[in-house]
Amino acid sequence: MTSEVGEIMEKLKEKKTEYEAIASTDSSVNLENIDNRIIIEVLSPESVTPTQYFGSGSKQYMPSGSQAQAEVQGLRDQIAQMQASTVEQIAEVQLRAEAVEREAAAAAMAVKQSRKYDEVQLQL
Template sequence: MTTEAVKIMKKLKDKRVEYEVIASSYSSVNFNDIVNRIIAEVLGPERYGRAQAEVQRLKDQMSQTQVSTVEEISQLKVEAASKEAEAQRKYEEL
């Protein structure tokens, strides 16, 4: 890791400890909100916004891949059923 990355990681850990102490006093605190706030504080809103955009892009890409994979599986199942029916028909002809 670069020196800057090490410094950022330390800041993130320090802020997390700080926020966990605060959050332990409140039962209604959402952990994701805390993580988002910590990252925005340490990286700044501009860098955090770009990171969030990249995360969303990757999530969208994963969703598209999942949809296409499900479609391919369905198509393969249909083809397999068709071939099985054809094989069964040929077997019965014998």
Template sequence: MSSEAAEIMEKLKDKKAEYEATASTDRSVNFEDIDNRIINEVLGPERYGRVRFQGSGVNPTQYFGSTSHQYMPSGSQSQAEVQRLKDQIVQIQASTDEQIS
């Protein structure tokens, strides 16, 4: 491990300890997605076209391969999913209205 990586790891550990100390006194601390928040605080926001933790010269195509688009749903699948979610929203709204009445 390089000295730079060791420094980053130490900062990550320190931030994690800070959050844990805060949580012990403040019950309102939300630990959902805490690791990503700590990484963003230490390393900054993600940069477009980079793969975090893989070095500065690695881009998504090199890391994931050029066929990563195959995992994206087709247009008809997307439309079906959107329609399913719209139907689900209508059902939830109806249920909520019924409960309110």
């Protein structure tokens, strides 16, 4: 595992702990799909704080039915974009990790061949 992947995993664990702490004190917080929310937050270039995401209890409002539907659709669109972006970012990280693994394997092979060459030279 590369250090970048390790850092991302650590951030994911920290955020999950943070969200669970908020949920334990605020019964209105819905933890459904929390893992997806955390992944989006950690991998998003503009991270959102839990308070920004869940909102505060003092600023509640009731939109009309059509406003609520439009807002829900907008949020669904945002989620779809974030999920697509997250999938792309994960794929990029995996590709980088695979490239590093290939480079390490090639370097190990070169060292092995160099040692064999040196052994043959010593025998001559």
